[in-house]
Amino acid sequence: MARLTGTGLVADDLYLMAHHEVTGRPYLHHRAVGVGLAGALLAELVLAGNIRIRAERIAVAGRAAPPDELARTVLGLVLSERHLVPDWLAFLARSAERDVAQRLERQDYLTLAGSRRPWRADRWVPTDADCAFAPLFRAQAALDPAKPVTVAGATLAGLAAACGLGPRLLPFGPKGARRCLDETVRQLAPDLRELIALTQAATDRLLLSQRF
Amino acid sequence: MSRTQSQPTRQSHVSRALAADRLGIPAVLFFVLAGVAPLTVVAGVIPTAYQTTGLTGIPAAFIAVALILAIFAVGYVAMTRHITNSGAFYAFISNGLGRITGVAAALIALLSYSFLQVGLYGAFGPGAAAEAAAHLGLHAAWWVWALGAWALIAVLGLLRVDITGWVLGVLLTAEILVIFAEAVSGLVHPSGGHIGFGTLSPADLTSAGFGTFGVLAVVAVLGFVGFEQAPVLAEEARNARRTVPLATYLALGMIAVVYAGASWAMAVHAGQSRVVAAAAQQGPGLLFGLGGGLLSSTAQFLFLTSLFAAALAFHNVVWRYMYALGRENVLPAALGRTGGNNIPKTASLVQSATGLVVICAYAIAGWQPMTQLFFWLGTTGGFGILVLLALTAIAVVAFFGRYSHGEGAWCRLVAPALAAILLTLIVVLAVLNYSTLLGVGRSDPVAWEFPASYAAVGLIGLGWGVLLRVKRPHVYSMIGLGAHAATGHLARTAGEVSR
Numbered sequence: 001m002a003r004l005t006g007t008g009l010v011a012d013d014l015y016l017m018a019h020h021e022v023t024g025r026p027y028l029h030h031r032a033v034g035v036g037l038a039g040a041l042l043a044e045l046v047l048a049g050n051i052r053i054r055a056e057r058i059a060v061a062g063r064a065a066p067p068d069e070l071a072r073t074v075l076g077l078v079l080s081e082r083h084l085v086p087d088w089l090a091f092l093a094r095s096a097e098r099d100v101a102q103r104l105e106r107q108d109y110l111t112l113a114g115s116r117r118p119w120r121a122d123r124w125v126p127t128d129a130d131c132a133f134a135p136l137f138r139a140q141a142a143l144d145p146a147k148p149v150t151v152a153g154a155t156l157a158g159l160a161a162a163c164g165l166g167p168r169l170l171p172f173g174p175k176g177a178r179r180c181l182d183e184t185v186r187q188l189a190p191d192l193r194e195l196i197a198l199t200q201a202a203t204d205r206l207l208l209s210q211r212f
Numbered sequence: 213m214s215r216t217q218s219q220p221t222r223q224s225h226v227s228r229a230l231a232a233d234r235l236g237i238p239a240v241l242f243f244v245l246a247g248v249a250p251l252t253v254v255a256g257v258i259p260t261a262y263q264t265t266g267l268t269g270i271p272a273a274f275i276a277v278a279l280i281l282a283i284f285a286v287g288y289v290a291m292t293r294h295i296t297n298s299g300a301f302y303a304f305i306s307n308g309l310g311r312i313t314g315v316a317a318a319l320i321a322l323l324s325y326s327f328l329q330v331g332l333y334g335a336f337g338p339g340a341a342a343e344a345a346a347h348l349g350l351h352a353a354w355w356v357w358a359l360g361a362w363a364l365i366a367v368l369g370l371l372r373v374d375i376t377g378w379v380l381g382v383l384l385t386a387e388i389l390v391i392f393a394e395a396v397s398g399l400v401h402p403s404g405g406h407i408g409f410g411t412l413s414p415a416d417l418t419s420a421g422f423g424t425f426g427v428l429a430v431v432a433v434l435g436f437v438g439f440e441q442a443p444v445l446a447e448e449a450r451n452a453r454r455t456v457p458l459a460t461y462l463a464l465g466m467i468a469v470v471y472a473g474a475s476w477a478m479a480v481h482a483g484q485s486r487v488v489a490a491a492a493q494q495g496p497g498l499l500f501g502l503g504g505g506l507l508s509s510t511a512q513f514l515f516l517t518s519l520f521a522a523a524l525a526f527h528n529v530v531w532r533y534m535y536a537l538g539r540e541n542v543l544p545a546a547l548g549r550t551g552g553n554n555i556p557k558t559a560s561l562v563q564s565a566t567g568l569v570v571i572c573a574y575a576i577a578g579w580q581p582m583t584q585l586f587f588w589l590g591t592t593g594g595f596g597i598l599v600l601l602a603l604t605a606i607a608v609v610a611f612f613g614r615y616s617h618g619e620g621a622w623c624r625l626v627a628p629a630l631a632a633i634l635l636t637l638i639v640v641l642a643v644l645n646y647s648t649l650l651g652v653g654r655s656d657p658v659a660w661e662f663p664a665s666y667a668a669v670g671l672i673g674l675g676w677g678v679l680l681r682v683k684r685p686h687v688y689s690m691i692g693l694g695a696h697a698a699t700g701h702l703a704r705t706a707g708e709v710s711r
């Protein structure tokens with residue numbers, strides 16, 4: 001059964017933040033969700049010490065395989081071919097939403113609900129609304145200077161804002177939450193800061209080139 | 213020990229997958245043409261231009277301007293390959309002529325697209341009022357219908373764009389088919405029984421003096437607005453070196469053929485010597501009258517949907533400009549923030565507020581919507597785009613003057629320099645003959661007020677650019693980055709940390 005503490009993986013938390021806690025409907029355009037989750041999947045590898053990011057390039061930092069299957073797959077991909085981070089974001093974004101949903105389904109956080117209308121695709125819905133809402137509180141610490149924030153929490157909040165979830169997250173913070181979030185992100189390691197900035201740039205590029 | 217991965221492998225699985233997800237020539241072409249809304253120009257701009265300017269060389273002007281823009285596009289698409297944020301005029305101008313000039317260009321672009329967007333309500337209102345009175349028995353003032361369209365666009369502007377993209381595509385196809393059918397019908401029934409080619413003659417471009425060409429060129433440029441959008445998709449194109457140039461030239465060619473052909477057909481059907489009077493009498497009916505029955509009714513209905521689609525498209529262009537400038541902090545940062553559905557709500561609402569103010573002002577003052585709102589603001593928007601085209605051509609020369617980037621002399625110097633000279637000449641001629649363009653007396657203040665508005669915002673932009681350089685150098689350093697402003701912010705932060 002799903003737990004309030006979550007899976008401890010940034011992409012899982014970001015997925016739950018990007019979808020309604022009861023209906024499972026996305027808050028953002030699916031391309032924006034994909035880019036955000038692609039950034040989160042790379043962030044998981046950075047946080048696990050598998051890769052480093054410098055000047056839009058990925059450097060292999062450690063070859064120890066991550067325990068999670070999806071993370072292992074992503075690591076295998078970034079080790080197998082050489083591309084810049086924006087290209088990896090675009091590539092991973094294509095399937096990130098489905099991949100992360102399936103991972104959450106395996107952990108009992110989501111279940112695939114069939115649509116009553118034949119022309120509509122099936123949708124993953126949270127099994128527990130409280131568990132689906134909990135990531136917002138984990139990211140919330142990044143908005144309040146009075147609260148201690150973990151690196152994963154700050155990364156989650158930064159990626160959420162980068163892909164367009166700022167309006168969903170910021171109302172849960174105190175006055176000046178936006179400035180606090182910017183400051184918290186600035187305190188992150190250069191890899192994560194760059195990844196968040198590149199995720200924001202990828203989202204902006206999609207928006208300005210009318211891809212959503 | 214870490215190993216840095218630097219060189220992408222060729223034809224890899226990832227590369228193939230990314231290429232498949234990117235846009236080919238048809239998609240980019242469709243994107244450009246969908247924003248052009250051809251029936252708006254053919255039924256709205258062309259008859260009003262015949263009427264207001266009293267000039268008949270409009271078909272020839274479309275061809276001449278297409279050739280000039282084709283020369284301009286050589287350097288334009290070449291520069292697209294070497295700069296980021298290549299979808300915006302001000303990014304080209306920032307990279308070529310400096311960031312201060314870039315800020316001025318950004319404000320000129322905002323004003324131009326805003327004029328173009330708001331002006332469309334001036335044609336939609338009367339058109340919808342006439343249709344509703346004729347077919348539904350509803351009688352309401354033009355501004356009531358204009359406000360209805362405004363409200364719908366204000367709402368759609370806050371929704372996700374993929375909804376509207378599909379609608380625009382269907383409308384575009386229908387519009388081109390109807391224009392083609394109307395033009396053929398008009399040519400089949402020529403005035404006096406024979407088809408004349410006088411309006412296609414280069415001699416007609418200067419029929420009332422050399423300055424006439426400037427007036428006609430502004431009208432023609434207004435028709436081509438939208439072609440410049442192809443580089444917006446440079447980073448999303450399958451092959452930026454091939455896709456964007458080909459889509460740009462194809463768009464130019466198609467627009468030129470459709471507009472020159474339709475305006476020529478109108479002149480042939482009404483008679484070259486009578487087309488100005490016919491346009492004054494019939495307005496958009498000059499096109500609708502080419503065909504009859506169902507074709508005419510369809511064209512009239514599509515004219516309204518075309519105006520609406522164009523207004524929505526320009527609304528989206530304006531908020532994208534505002535968003536990019538907000539991301540760079542050149543304009544207030546609130547304009548660079550998105551709402552819950554990835555749409556920049558503040559930027560969209562600001563443009564909606566502008567439209568509301570203008571419609572109300574025209575309604576209260578009792579100004580004529582078709583000529584004083586649609587044509588005056590539309591052509592002034594087109595004039596602004598012309599100014600930006602001229603500045604961009606100069607910027608291309610300056611950009612490649614510093615470093616060739618491996619481009620040949622034709623792409624980096626000859627074509628853009630020639631385009632810069634021709635476009636600057638047109639700007640000067642247009643300013644000198646602005647009263648003819650608007651159809652007012654030489655002493656009428658609007659003849660200088662409209663072009664002067666660009667000088668005013670240009671000066672404000674220059675001042676703001678200087679202020680940014682002195683007071684906020686971190687913002688100044690990001691001017692022109694657009695979507696890449698986020699990584700620009702990062703570089704600044706890294707710089708501060710290292711210090």
